[in-house]
Amino acid sequence: MGNMFSWLNEPAAFSGDANELHLATKEKTDFWQQTFYGFERDNGHAYLTPVSGDFTASVTVxxxxxxxxxxxxxxxxxxPQRWIKTGIEYTDGLMHFSVVVTNxxxxxxxxxxxxxxxxxEINVRLTRHGDAVRVQFSVNGGAWQLARLAPFSSGDASVGMMACSPERGGFEATFRDLTVGSAISRNLHD
Structure with a gap:
């Protein structure tokens, strides 16, 4: 597992590091490919580190x-054509746990x-086992809930913190306690 992080599309402002990161987004940023809206966006902010094989990444946001x-x-x-983003997304006047899988x-x-x-505080956890990814979340340290089990390539990739604001600039987010390490058990019902 790598521990060297680098920006994909640096945000308008940021401070901290992978242990605690605060950022403010640039105007009209997103990751999306085609479906329904017909556009391609690859200008969201992501602070990523290389990964290979099976792993678990988690962060509090x-x-x-x-x-x-x-x-x-x-x-x-x-x-740009193969990725997953997951976390909190604000839609219809309410916070939602959101997962976008792109292939x-x-x-x-x-x-x-x-x-x-x-x-x-929303805890987000993403685990890759071979060619599948499990996405889970918990609210304020509560029990982990399964949000998605999806196919995804087992090849080399990058993982880390992500933020976007498709309708504005200046959205502020704070990430804490990012970990990237060995994959948790394959048991889906922990």
Whole structure:
């Protein structure tokens, strides 16, 4: 596992490192490929490190979610056509746990987090086992919940923190306690 991080599309402002990172987005940033909207966007912000084989990455994220599609979480990326982004996304006036899996074109799934506020700490965990990725989340240190099990290449990739604001600039997010290490158990029901 690598521990050297580098920016894919540096944000408007940032401070800290992989242990604790605060950032503010540039205007109209996103990662998306084609589906429904017909556009391609690859200008979101991601602070990534190389990974190979099986691994688990996790991070705690807080954000000032106010505008449609404000988002922050984790990204697993091979190239502009093959990636996963997951975390909190603000849509329909509510925080949602969001997963986008892209293999040429993007899909999108959301789980509404009724009762959650911007003060809540959301833990995001992404695990690759061979050619599959498991995405989980917990709210304020609660039990891990499975959000997605998806196919994904087992090849070399990069993983790390991600934030976007497709409708504005200046969305602020804070990431804490990023870990990238050995994959957790394959047991889906922990």
């Amino acid at each position: 807080c954000g000032d979610y106010q505008q449609l599609y404000d988002q922050a979480g984790l990204m697993l990326r091979i190239d 040429g074109t993007s899909d999108w799934s959301v789980i509404p987090l009724h009762g959650s506020t911007t003060k809540d």
